[in-house]
Amino acid sequence: MKIGIxxxxxxxxxxxxxxxLEEKILDLLKHFGIExxxxxxxxxEMPVDIAFVEGTPTNREEIxxxxxxxxxxxxxxxxxxCAVTGGVSAMVNTMSKKEAMEVYGGFPPEMPVDPKPLDYYVDVDYHLYGCPFSKEELMELITSIILGKKYKDKEYSVCVECSLRENNCLLDQGxxxxxxxxxxxxxxxxxxNGKPCLGCRGPYEDANIKGHxxxxxxxxxxKEEIIEALSLFSxxxxxxxxxxLKEE
Ligand code: SF4
Ligand code: SF4
Ligand code: SF4
Incomplete structure (x- = not known):
């Protein structure tokens, strides 16, 4: 099978x-050619069987x-x-056109397209979350593809994994x-590692966002602190x- 990044x-x-991925790349090369x-x-070269696409289109050429x-x-x-949610590039969308005019004299010239997730433009078969993505999840996905099994997104919160590690909750500490x-x-x-989650993997489907x-x-x-946190990656x-929240 041929892959492209x-x-x-x-x-x-x-x-x-x-x-x-270092030595895992060698395992990969037993099954795939990086074309x-x-x-x-x-x-x-093109075409490829699997295309991994990072980033988000910010101009017509990239679309x-x-x-x-x-x-x-x-x-x-x-x-x-960036590819899954628009990521940090999409923060430019938090500006109104008026604010952008004041800061840049217009939308930044190199960014004439509002950054959006890839699935705004094309069908996406799989998502690998995180900034950067998790190497373990990449290997899980590739193994699933090789074995012809379905790869499933995690549908639970970071808190579940945090509790399993018996971490002291940082939310409880303010x-x-x-x-x-x-x-x-x-x-x-x-x-x-003692730092609060910034939400780089984006919200999961059933997340109670208003509750949080x-x-x-x-x-x-x-309100401003919460909006800033929610806007960073998602x-x-x-x-x-x-x-x-702005209107509340
Ligand atoms: S490391 Fe983060 S910011 Fe950089 S391409 Fe990956 S998701 Fe985007
Ligand atoms: S520290 Fe954050 S991720 Fe961990 S349990 Fe508390 S709220 Fe959840
Ligand atoms: S910001 Fe949150 S989702 Fe991202 S790596 Fe840290 S704990 Fe995980």
Missing amino acids: FSLSCCEGCSVQFLN NFRLAKEYN LKLLKIRKDCNVLVALGT YLCLGPITRGGCKALCPS IKVLQDIGFS YEKLKEVIGW
Whole structure:
């Protein structure tokens, strides 16, 4: 099978995460040929069986590039938060046109398209969450594809993994932690290292977002602090609830 790793606008940290697979890349190469990977190869080819796409389109050329990748692959994987939720690039969408005019004299010229998740433009077969994505989840996904099994997203919160590790809850200690509404799968990386969850994996489907906002307000966080936290990685996914909170 042939795979390709493609970049749209982003920090390319997810491509680097692929390189960080180190010896696991050798296992991968037993099953796959890496046909297209700008960071690692001089000559790149299409089509591929599986396309991993990081980043989000921020201009017309990148939208066309994404549409072409979709046409030339069988399976498309949104790789990392930028691709899955629009990520940090989508924070530009938190500005009104008026604010953008004041700051940039218009929307930033290199960003004429409002950053959106990949599935706004094309069908996405799988999502690998996180900033950067989890190497373990990538290997789980690839193993599922090789075995012809269905790969399932984690439908529970970071809190579940945090509790399993018997961490002292940072929310109870007054930190603004987004673990209760954020999709698990990172093994509660940040709280396990004494830092609150910033929500880099985005909200999971049944997350009680309004309920968590109420908890944060009861602790004493201001509307602005909560909006800033929710906007960091998931503005595009949470803009309705952010709009509701603004109006409240
Ligand atoms: S998800 Fe994070 S690490 Fe990956 S490309 Fe986006 S900003 Fe970089
Ligand atoms: S520290 Fe955060 S992630 Fe861990 S249990 Fe508390 S709220 Fe959940
Ligand atoms: S704890 Fe939260 S911010 Fe940290 S890696 Fe996991 S989802 Fe991302």
